[in-house]
Amino acid sequence: MKSIWKNYRTDTAYDELMCSEFQSRAVSHQLCQYLDSLKKEDIDKRKVAAELAIIEMGISFTVYSEEGNIDRAWPFDIIPRIIDAREWKIIDKGLKQRLTALNLFISDVYGDQEFIKAGKMPAEIISSSKNFRKECIGVKPRHNVWANICGTDLVRDKDGVMYVLEDNLRVPSGVSYMLENRVITKRVFPELLQDIDVLPIDDYPTHLLDMLSSIAPNQSDKCTYAVLTPGIYNSAYFEHAYLAQQIGAQLVEGNDLIVNDDDCVYMKTINGLEKIDVIYRRIDDDFLDPEVFRPDSTLGVRGLMRAWKAGNVALANAPGAGVADDKVVYAYVPEMIRFYLNEEPILPNVPTYLCSNPDDLAYVLEHLSELVVKPANESGGYGMLVGPHSTAKEVEDFRKIILKDPRNYIGQPTLSISTAPTLCKGKLEPRHIDLRPFILQGKNTFVTAGGLTRVALKKGSLVVNSSQGGGSKDTWIINMEGS
């Protein structure tokens, strides 16, 4: 192997592309051979081309800082991450199974609560969850599906097993970056994608539209769709605009909409008011409707909950779906799968200690320096403790935080999450990655072929969030049959 691989060390973590320092995995053989055939200058040129494409395509995300909001170019690593289609088939099945069970659970939570009555989960977990919305009790969204769009984070531990790290059921983001990453890869490595049988991903918008039309209250051809965004200052605004464009929906902000006395939602157009049937909302429950939730919200629409409960508008995801997007509830997903589907979970959970449970709490406090401790309801990698990477003081400070509110913390063993070769200053080095596939559920269920691979660009770092120095890679599901 030549210069760019010089000193490539696969450490204790599982490497997605290499089985040893010198040997590529079967699935990545073609890619590695190809990379070997390139000169260092060629690789640099392609990296520059990718960066240029990102700036020109305007792929950005917004970071909030004290100096104001900065639009940053999306950090992208040109070396794709590869998964064998045979393995993916199982993951795909596991993700569908999981979301199906989660949706049955949410319906149950806002319905008869059979799961709790059967003693599978203490009732306090729901009643104390800040994402449980009592306003949703008794509502029956179409197909009984509450979480229509789910982004599930997967990580591979050193044993090579893919674990589910969390289910994002509120307003998961990242799918536009997944799509744009492939567009860039096609520009940067056109010859490679020609030769290798990579599963396509660009059908996502079609499936998204299919799903949205399947939940429309009025099953006619003439539906009006809208993507509801908090506006240009939201970190995911690029994605909201992108998705609206891809599915031919109106991109609306709260003050474009109005709920009239007939409990229908209308948008303010040049023709006057026009009725909206389906809203893909990218605003958190809290801000959705000042009439019901936070009264100071200027992002939402007064009366939206009324319209939704009256069945005059479909909301994806349904309000209240976030009750299952809670790291405490997460621990019960394997049990949900057994309870509702009478199946064994295909994808394992990471072992989880619930601090609400006294035995678990004692274990967590005793092993703080080994564990990862996360708040139950945060996203974006904020407010968590990575024990092995923290100072003694940080550990002690966190101990106090947990003790103040044990219900809201969970502990998990620090996984040695897998790595993939990443271009760092002209050389390939292993960097930790995760994977967020996107699952759509309406009348049917659909899983993206792959997903968004996020990479922690800092050496040794395990934090992949774009807001905290993470980047991303294109994800290739490769069909090996016939090759």
Added chain:
Amino acid sequence: MLSRSAERLYWLARYLERTENIARLVNVHMNLLMDLPKGVEMGWQQLIMINASQEEFSQKYSLANERNITRFLLADYTFSGSLISSLSAARENIRTSRELLPDEAWEQVNEMYLFAKNNLETVVNRRQRVLFLKEIIRSCQRFTGLLSGYMSHNHPYRFIRLGRNIERADMTSRILDLASLLLSESRSEEVRQYEAILWMNILKALNALLMYRQQFHNKINGDDVLNFLLRDDNLPSSVGCCISVLSDCINKLPNNDDLPKILIELQAYVKGIDTIHTSQEQLRGILDELQTQLGDFHNKIADNWFLTT
């Protein structure tokens, strides 16, 4: 179509048209000054008179020379009428209306903006400025072409045409305003000698010279140019033609209330301008009135269709 989107597309088109106009104006003016002999009472300050920004300029710069004026008009982020301000406003508007336009539209405007931003410092140098302006003009033309070739002629398209043509009519009238000022009775003998060159450059500033030559087979003279730029039915930058386009769009838009009627009146006003018998003084009054009416018409559009009123 959302009222918000109508407003954004309208402004997108206005700002891009303005960007192109500023670029063309500076370019032509630079050429004009190269043609005129030294000592003629024409200089760079005429450029800032066109959009009535003398006051703002003098607050920022002490000397009205080429360097300061081109910097002010092209590269000054703090002057809302500058090329870079218009272009970044256009970019903000398209960034928030991507879903209504063909795929490449956003990329084109974004690329143009990045080009301008990265080359702003070069505009002080004359040779580099020529290249800069050429690229901007070309990018604007490319964008207009993209839309006319690939965008459905739907309501969003109509709001784009509305914005573009109001801005265009406004600019044409401002340029004629400047011409009438330069050609006023008090002008010196020396300027009179160069009248034909001035009129030629006015046509160039509106990219109308060749079209003029095809229509009028004589020496370039003020009456014909005025006639052509105000009342011609076929020249896209003539005020009359812009008003026809406005009518065409307005008539196809919903809830147009009394706007078609206002346009008919405005068109009659323009067609009724007697370019031969009006004095320069009267002409300036007529052009000022025209600009006021265009401004009122803009307010009508906003009242009728936009969200923020």
